[in-house]
Amino acid sequence: MFSSFRGGIHPPENKHITEGMAFSNLVIPKTCYIPMQQHIGAPARPIVKVGDIVEEGQLIGEATGFVSANVHASVPGKVVDIAETLTVYQKQPTVIIEAEGAFTSSHAARDDRKIEDITAEEILVKIRSAGIVGLGGAAFPTSVKLSPPSETAIDTLIVNGAECEPYLTVDDMLMHTFPSQIIEGIQITLKALGIKKAIVGVENNKIGAVKVLQKALLEVKPREDISVKALRTKYPQGAEKQLIYTLTGKEVPSRGLPMDVGIVVQNIGTVFAIREAVLFDKPLFERYITVSGKMINKPGNYKVRIGTRISEIVEDCGGLKGDPAKIIIGGPMCGLSVHSMDIPVVKGTSGILFLSRDEVNIGDFSPCIRCGKCVAACPMGLLPCDLGTAVENNRFDLANNLNPSDCIMCGSCSYSCPANRPLSHFIKLAQERIKQKK
Ligand code: SF4
């Protein structure tokens, strides 16, 4: 293992709020709001109409291209509307289902074949059919990630259990609760890729999860070469390029992908969902999340149906202690701040944070004092200060020369800046402006 990637920061972890809290089920929502675009790529096309009765897990939105994902009903019930509603990304077509009737599809029956008897093609079909996407937050369709071009030689699967975002403990709890299932998910993913080697990377602030997985490996005795490595706790250890470097010493080229260095990365939650899709034919209609922050009465780790609105989750978690200064979907570093509790949980929602005034930084920003702290923090070797100043002065031509597309939006620069400059937001603006010009 290689010591560490360059840069990075050590924000307060705040994982103690939910650390070690076993999963419990959030209440089934009376009404589910299921967006047709919960993934990177083309939106799904609704294939139900108002008035239709659907079963739990029934296909309601069909993938519309190679890079797209199926969408399924999270509850049995009646389609009462298909309308544009507010989601974490934007307003978009949403199938609205009022829950009624019985939960008939438990997905409890296991395919009793051995993993080695299931073909790679069958695994990919099942993953695509189940609408599996990256559950770490990126929501890239998993079947696409597991289908690299034939000329690309993949030799290693990296399983991302770093969970470097503060507050989030959902992956930690998945590793503690389902270690042997995660190993099975890894074996299935290896089979799909036609390779034998996997490395699970877990930050050493979750050493209990490392031990649980290593113990499960000793018990399962997989034929494949699967190892679990404890990594130094440093944000953004879980970013793909940084994780690859730490575990293998390989550097993914600028604008390149992990597959360019023979690697595919999947999140812990994703390999768990892959196992459920392949062995139980279970579509992705529910997921595990962390609900945390000082402003929620009952923080914890929960299983929740996709399409449950934040307002229902708040109610089920004992309500709020007052008005949160910020509500964030995901972690505080890379997550999205939202202003409505009508937004539903989607496949990529790893957590919901209800933060108090003292947990967030909302002050004004001032001019750059050239201290260089953002440069030292940047894991991509960029010059966030200069990028920020260029964007602030509308000099997108100058910004373009500073490789903004290499930015992974980790927020380490903004976090480090004593002038409170919203550097990653500036860089996002530069990325969007450059994309528009192409
Ligand atoms: S410039 Fe981008 S990659 Fe570098 S620290 Fe800022 S947000 Fe992270």
Ligand code: SF4
């Ligand atoms: S950290 Fe802030 S003040 Fe310091 S160089 Fe970067 S932008 Fe300027």
